[in-house]
Amino acid sequence: KAAEGAGRVVSASDPIIVYLDTSDYVRLYTAADDSDYGNIRSSLLSFVDSRTVRIGLSFPIVFELLQDCSPEFLEDRLARANFLERVCGAHAFAHLADMRDGRLHLSDDGIWMPREVVRRFNLSGLEKELTKRIRSDTRGNRKQRRALSRSQTIRDVIRANRDAFDLSASDLPFPFPDEFVRERYFTRYLLREITEAEAAAALARWFTEPSVFFQVWFKYYGQPNLLKSLIDNHIDKFFSTIQGVVDARAAVATKREELMQKIRVMEDAARKLPFALSASILNKAKELRRQLAKRLGLQPVELINLYSTIGRERAQFMEAYFEGATRGAYRSKRSDLVDMMHAMYIPDCDLWRGDRGFSDVLIKNNVAYKERIVRSLEDLPARISDALSRKSSFGGAPR
Numbered sequence: 166k167a168a169e170g171a172g173r174v175v176s177a178s179d180p181i182i183v184y185l186d187t188s189d190y191v192r193l194y195t196a197a198d199d200s201d202y203g204n205i206r207s208s209l210l211s212f213v214d215s216r217t218v219r220i221g222l223s224f225p226i227v228f229e230l231l232q233d234c235s236p237e238f239l240e241d242r243l244a245r246a247n248f249l250e251r252v253c254g255a256h257a258f259a260h261l262a263d264m265r266d267g268r269l270h271l272s273d274d275g276i277w278m279p280r281e282v283v284r285r286f287n288l289s290g291l292e293k294e295l296t297k298r299i300r301s302d303t304r305g306n307r308k309q310r311r312a313l314s315r316s317q318t319i320r321d322v323i324r325a326n327r328d329a330f331d332l333s334a335s336d337l338p339f340p341f342p343d344e345f346v347r348e349r350y351f352t353r354y355l356l357r358e359i360t361e362a363e364a365a366a367a368l369a370r371w372f373t374e375p376s377v378f379f380q381v382w383f384k385y386y387g388q389p390n391l392l393k394s395l396i397d398n399h400i401d402k403f404f405s406t407i408q409g410v411v412d413a414r415a416a417v418a419t420k421r422e423e424l425m426q427k428i429r430v431m432e433d434a435a436r437k438l439p440f441a442l443s444a445s446i447l448n449k450a451k452e453l454r455r456q457l458a459k460r461l462g463l464q465p466v467e468l469i470n471l472y473s474t475i476g477r478e479r480a481q482f483m484e485a486y487f488e489g490a491t492r493g494a495y496r497s498k499r500s501d502l503v504d505m506m507h508a509m510y511i512p513d514c515d516l517w518r519g520d521r522g523f524s525d526v527l528i529k530n531n532v533a534y535k536e537r538i539v540r541s542l543e544d545l546p547a548r549i550s551d552a553l554s555r556k557s558s559f560g561g562a563p564r
Contacts, residue, residue, distance in 0.1 A: 275373030
């Protein structure tokens, strides 16, 4: 079960942590310099450059903003990715799969995808793959094969047959940035021509820098995408849990509508009766309507599934959405599941931007941290300035 995180004290020297909605990045990226959004972009970048504000990447932001595209849109996607890097730098919120202490911490290592996926793409794994390849290619006797188990001998084999054993993109067991292959980082690391830190930094670029990641991602255009299958496995549980609750609530809503229809039929029939008879029936119908209009909470089994996945603190945001959608106060959209993913980061930032309709539902349902929700991008610069002023005045505030 995910633990519920306690608030921490933010000192006056700590930056304000901001979470932007995907649509914000699109508006800011496309805005002309002299437009309203262009001015907001300038303000935000000024805050970022002064280190008074940190804006973090997240898994849903990267995938919503970049998306799959055909070749004619590649340059636009790369420009979007470069803008993400300009705004966020190396700051990234943890993936839901990496929730620790009930928190999705903002890191400065740029990793926004599941760390289990990141761990699969490492120098040690590559070295094992190359060792296996050398052993299978060698036709030596038993003594030679034993000798190949020593790392120095492996390096000697590579050094003596550099062209034969240098890695190309097709040789690698998974995709890598062009630079990593072109500059022969891995072979140079095995030969100790560069340090492990240098090779690891080059390798890390594809899962920390959106522009590099998207170039790797685009290599799969028109064919099965290995990266997609790797990453999707870590979000399926989240989506399946939400979908289970959505289905359950839809069934309840359908049943309630059926009961409302029966009440309406009962009321129509009662109005045709003498007052003495109809009054009692109409009062009963009124009570039934009141009961059906009550807040419809999640069922215990659904709560257990949600809490075990994301914790009670985050489950409240979904519950607020389900309430609004079920009672008709909010019209569900196909993008709602992604909006819920964005909402998971509300407890971990000072100011949070999301879809306006979704934000209104959260505020109206009086969720925790509702004071962190910024309903419009236009309000954000003033909200940041106010937060910085209050933090400076009071020497830090609980987050």
